Amino acid sequence: MPRAGLNPEVLARAAAELADEEGLEAVTVSGLARRVGVRPASLYSHVAGTTDLRLRVALLALEETAALAADAVAGRSGRDALVALADVHRDYARARPGCWAASQLRLPAELVVGSAGPRHAELTRAVLRGYDVPPADEVAAVRLLGSVLRGYPSLELGGGFDHSEPDSETTWRRALDALDVLLRAWPR
Amino acid sequence: MPRAGLNPEVLARAAAELADEEGLEAVTVSGLARRVGVRPASLYSHVAGTTDLRLRVALLALEETAALAADAVAGRSGRDALVALADVHRDYARARPGCWAASQLRLPAELVVGSAGPRHAELTRAVLRGYDVPPADEVAAVRLLGSVLRGYPSLELGGGFDHSEPDSETTWRRALDALDVLLRAWPR
DNA sequence: CGATTTGCCTACAGATCGTAGGCGATCGTA
DNA sequence: TACGATCGCCTACGATCTGTAGGCAAATCG
Numbered sequence: 001m002p003r004a005g006l007n008p009e010v011l012a013r014a015a016a017e018l019a020d021e022e023g024l025e026a027v028t029v030s031g032l033a034r035r036v037g038v039r040p041a042s043l044y045s046h047v048a049g050t051t052d053l054r055l056r057v058a059l060l061a062l063e064e065t066a067a068l069a070a071d072a073v074a075g076r077s078g079r080d081a082l083v084a085l086a087d088v089h090r091d092y093a094r095a096r097p098g099c100w101a102a103s104q105l106r107l108p109a110e111l112v113v114g115s116a117g118p119r120h121a122e123l124t125r126a127v128l129r130g131y132d133v134p135p136a137d138e139v140a141a142v143r144l145l146g147s148v149l150r151g152y153p154s155l156e157l158g159g160g161f162d163h164s165e166p167d168s169e170t171t172w173r174r175a176l177d178a179l180d181v182l183l184r185a186w187p188r
Numbered sequence: 189m190p191r192a193g194l195n196p197e198v199l200a201r202a203a204a205e206l207a208d209e210e211g212l213e214a215v216t217v218s219g220l221a222r223r224v225g226v227r228p229a230s231l232y233s234h235v236a237g238t239t240d241l242r243l244r245v246a247l248l249a250l251e252e253t254a255a256l257a258a259d260a261v262a263g264r265s266g267r268d269a270l271v272a273l274a275d276v277h278r279d280y281a282r283a284r285p286g287c288w289a290a291s292q293l294r295l296p297a298e299l300v301v302g303s304a305g306p307r308h309a310e311l312t313r314a315v316l317r318g319y320d321v322p323p324a325d326e327v328a329a330v331r332l333l334g335s336v337l338r339g340y341p342s343l344e345l346g347g348g349f350d351h352s353e354p355d356s357e358t359t360w361r362r363a364l365d366a367l368d369v370l371l372r373a374w375p376r
Numbered sequence: 377c378g379a380t381t382t383g384c385c386t387a388c389a390g391a392t393c394g395t396a397g398g399c400g401a402t403c404g405t406a
Numbered sequence: 407t408a409c410g411a412t413c414g415c416c417t418a419c420g421a422t423c424t425g426t427a428g429g430c431a432a433a434t435c436g
Binding site: 155165175182 | 358
């Protein structure tokens, strides 16, 4: 009986693909076992169970988006940086819906530290350096921006924009315009 | 054997409580059956299954928040209306986390029409009437606002704000200030 | 008061989770 | 090359959940 060459990393990547193709709910021990051609019990020596599996997808997604975001922000500032960062998030949500959904899972506190989560906050903060938001309001601005980056794709993927004009792309551009203006003229 | 007096409405309400107390994942046929003191099979004559159950919680949550929002917006305009509407959403998310999570579920298209979903868009639009956002940008502004109303509580409940200062309440107020200013000075 | 309806039941088949323990492939060592 | 230890995936199992079929008794109606 040949060995399948499983390990936690390989499984996490396979789980991520599964999430994107069939939804995060499909990411289960038995579902993943089917996909990698192995018996469910075989997975338990590599991952702790379904919850663990999904958390690994979440960590993967956070890493991926952080890397993409770092790339997008590098060498840009102000409006350019804002748009680039925002598009990374929205594009990722649309291209990798399962991973993006996973990245919304609540991480156990001990995993947060080592995760890419804090890097996202840092990258958002970096975008703000192109504007002159007062330091005292920096966190508020980061959270507001983060809310839009999480909320817009969430509504978009949820189908909330499907039955009204104009299309989502148009209003997204307009919303980013508005955010740019807001950051430039942040109230004091 | 006494009858339990079950019906779809009673079950939906019990499921909503269950969601708030133990999380939306706990809303299952067997979980609900335990809670209402009945055998799982007994529920299938009232609801179609776990998915149906959760959708009913979602519809309930949309109705409840729409009613609260309508109340909050009534008789207010401009900044007052904005803050009142926003607080309804955030307060609901914190008080009823399970229901709020359910309201994020993707509804089958045929349910959307009869749901309170469109009413939420209408209420947000009503808030905008207190500002002079150009009609062509109204949808963009509605979606931007909606993104924050969805995104901020999402990050907040996800624990994203737990380990940084200042506290979430403070930055929320500041973010609403900023949105108010943005809507008042919407870029043309 | 008897007949029908209706609500919750028991029983069951299928699937999943997670654990225990086995067997053979692989690898280190001589 | 041969042998022994390790380790990876296996089978087997118990517990739980989903959803269906059919039964019995409580409620309702003539």
